Amino acid sequence: MxxxxxxxxxxxxxxxxxxxxxxxxxxxxxxxxxxxxxxxxxxxxxxxxxxxxxxxxxxxxxxxxxxxxxxxxxxxxxxxxxxxxxxxxxxxxxxxxxxxxxxxxxxxxxxxxxxxxxxxxxxxxxxxxxxxxxxEPAHDALAPWAARTIPSGRIVRDHLAALPPLPADRPVRIVIAGGSHSAYSAALVLADAVDAGRLSAEVTILHRGPARLFYPNMDAQVAEPHGPLEALPDLARDICPETGQVFRYSGLRHRARALFREIAQGARQGFTQRQIPAIDDAADLLDRADLIVQALGYxxxxxxxxxxxxxxxxxxxxxxxxxxxxxxxxxxxxxxxxxxxxxxxxxxxxxxxxxxxxxxxxxxxxxxxxxxxxxxxxxxxxxxxxx
Ligand SMILES: Cc1cc2nc3c(=O)[nH]c(=O)nc-3n(C[C@H](O)[C@H](O)[C@H](O)COP(=O)(O)OP(=O)(O)OC[C@H]3O[C@@H](n4cnc5c(N)ncnc54)[C@H](O)[C@@H]3O)c2cc1C
CATH class of the missing domain: 3.50.50.60 (FAD/NAD(P)-binding domain)
Structure with a gap:
């Protein structure tokens, strides 16, 4: 269109x-x-x-x-x-x-x-x-855990109905592999379900690299504190020459951005972020997970x-x-x-x-x-x- x-x-x-x-x-x-x-x-x-x-x-x-x-x-x-x-x-x-x-x-x-x-x-x-x-095809890096993995698009589309049967007697261990808008959209569905008392979960979001956050301009970017998991913009590449916006299309925005910051500041109980160079580096975590949400791209x-x-x-x-x-x-x-x-x-x-x-x-x-x-x-x- x-x-x-x-x-x-x-x-x-x-x-x-x-x-x-x-x-x-x-x-x-x-x-x-x-x-x-x-x-x-x-x-x-x-x-x-x-x-x-x-x-x-x-x-x-x-x-x-x-x-x-x-x-x-x-x-x-x-x-x-x-x-x-x-x-x-x-x-x-x-x-x-x-x-x-x-x-x-x-x-x-x-x-x-x-x-x-x-x-x-x-x-x-x-x-x-x-x-x-x-x-969003199944990713090779998650092949060892394929039986417990669903693509992020399933949660984005079907919300909690996308989840397989999960233990009900303890918080469910969920790993989201990937730190994109899709990952945080899935995380938001889970966070809303936790807030509504419909899910008890420990959610870990695995980032390969630092995450980009949207800012309306560089002044706004400079005014905010930045944690170690946040990408710093390259002034020559990441500022839109049309609008001055920082990470205009690639940056996390709105509620996804707010959730990223909340977790980064330790203010969202049960949700953590980890930076890992390769999926295998989180093998222990993935072995123990009840559910893995693949958000590794398209x-x-x-x-x-x-x-x-x-x-x-x-x-x-x-x-x-x-x-x-x-x-x-x-x-x-x-x-x-x-x-x-x-x-x-x-x-x-x-x-x-x-x-x-x-x-x-x-x-x-x-x-x-x-x-x-x-x-x-x-x-x-x-x-x-x-x-
Ligand atoms: C989780 C997520 C969130 C997003 N959020 C935003 C957002 O907030 N804002 C934004 O601008 N973009 C967003 N995007 C990106 C957005 O989805 C894409 O930019 C947009 O859908 C691309 O449109 P498209 O027409 O290229 O592909 P699609 O929307 O995927 O459309 C593909 C079309 O091709 C048709 N088709 C497929 N195969 C065949 C075939 N063999 N024969 C005939 N027809 C076929 C399908 O029926 C469909 O109509 C998001 C993407 C994701 C994954």
Whole structure:
């Protein structure tokens, strides 16, 4: 939705949107039953009020999000994205908005891109944008404790219902591996349950490195005391040149930040933080844990791809699919196929764009430029059902 709402000129092309879910727009956000690490005003400033998505800016759900001060429940963002999805559905012909029919295979043959959906439907296209989001697969470092490990996303989505049966006669020993926003979102669910008398737990949060905390500016950062587990900002790298904010996107914010500080100051009984260079260094603790919450990061969601008949991994064996400077996935041997990637790396995006706003419009411009170029001579594209 970021891409399309920032670059609605993409709708002037023969565009098809394919989504595995029932509704275009909200993506993963309905599953995040936690508070944001962003602010409502971060969103939709990129939408041209005079463009096709402009009227949605006046929708009460969108206004509520954008005017909200401070942290908000991510359900608010899911609702706003839903409104943009509704608008998209009115802008595309019905057969060009495909829902609940996931893309399962991409076959690249020179410039031609052949898509196969789960239903068996096939689509040939001249350009493809992969915007499949991220997943949280089981991490190798926790393999010895896999039977007692759940991903942080489960707690974020299902809260206490995510927990397996646990001892009821003593405080449950829980280890959260990782010190990110996801880790502290899971920790907050647990802390709220403890406060509500629904859980008795000893929770240890394992940090690999010092944690980043968001500050509105450097003066605010200097004014606060910092414990040994808090990362000190690199003045050249970690201050947003647009806003002066410190760790603008990567820093813990709102209640997650408050919980970090509370634990760091020893003010939250039953919760401790430990810095460990490697997971194995906490083997004793993990052996004794009743439950381990994995919050060690995300990978790009993949699907099967072939290039000239040979299987191909768009991430090149790494965790994240990273586009080249032109926004395309670098293909082997300079294959000219136009496959772009939007997002698919853990937030904040990491392709040189300063903010998501810049990333959406940047990628949209790159796709429009590629579409403006005629296909290479001698390679007519099979446009049976084109995008
Ligand atoms: C715990 C947590 C908290 C976060 N908090 C914030 C926050 O406060 N603010 C913020 O801005 N960001 C936050 N983020 C980041 C945010 O989730 C992502 O930036 C955002 O969801 C990325 O959107 P996306 O469209 O790239 O991916 P997703 O939202 O994951 O959407 C992927 C889409 O691809 C579809 N799809 C997947 N596979 C297929 C397929 N094979 N075929 C067709 N469709 C497919 C899915 O149905 C889905 O609609 C958070 C992330 C996490 C994990």
């Amino acid at each position: 970021g891409l399309l709402t920032a670059t609605p000129a993409l709708l002037d092309h023969r565009l098809t949107v394919i989504d595995a879910g029932p509704r275009p727009g909200p993506g993963a956000f309905p599953g995040y039953r936690i508070q944001s690490n962003s602010t409502g005003s971060d969103f939709f400033g990129w939408v041209d009020p005079a463009g096709p998505f402009g009227p949605v800016l006046d929708d009460p759900a969108v206004r509520r999000l954008r005017e909200h001060r401070g942290a908000f429940d991510l359900a608010l963002l899911a609702g706003a994205l839903d409104r943009f999805g509704d608008r998209l559905a009115t802008l595309l012909p019905p057969d060009r908005l495909i829902r609940e029919d996931p893309l399962v295979h991409v076959a690249v043959d020179k410039e031609a891109i052949g898509l196969t959906l789960a239903s068996g439907r096939r689509i040939d296209t001249r350009a493809l944008v992969l915007a499949l989001g991220i997943t 990978q790009s969601r993949r699907l099967a791809m072939t290039i000239d008949g040979r299987p191909w991994d768009p991430a090149g064996g790494r965790a994240v699919v990273r586009p080249g400077p032109d926004g395309r996935i670098p293909l082997p041997e300079g294959s000219p196929a136009q496959i772009f990637v939007m997002g698919m790396d853990p937030y904040p995006y990491d392709d040189g764009a300063l903010t998501p706003t810049g990333q959406y419009a940047l990628r949209g411009g790159q796709i429009l430029a590629a579409l403006a170029r005629p296909p290479a001579a001698g390679q007519p594209l099979p446009l049976a059902e084109p995008v």
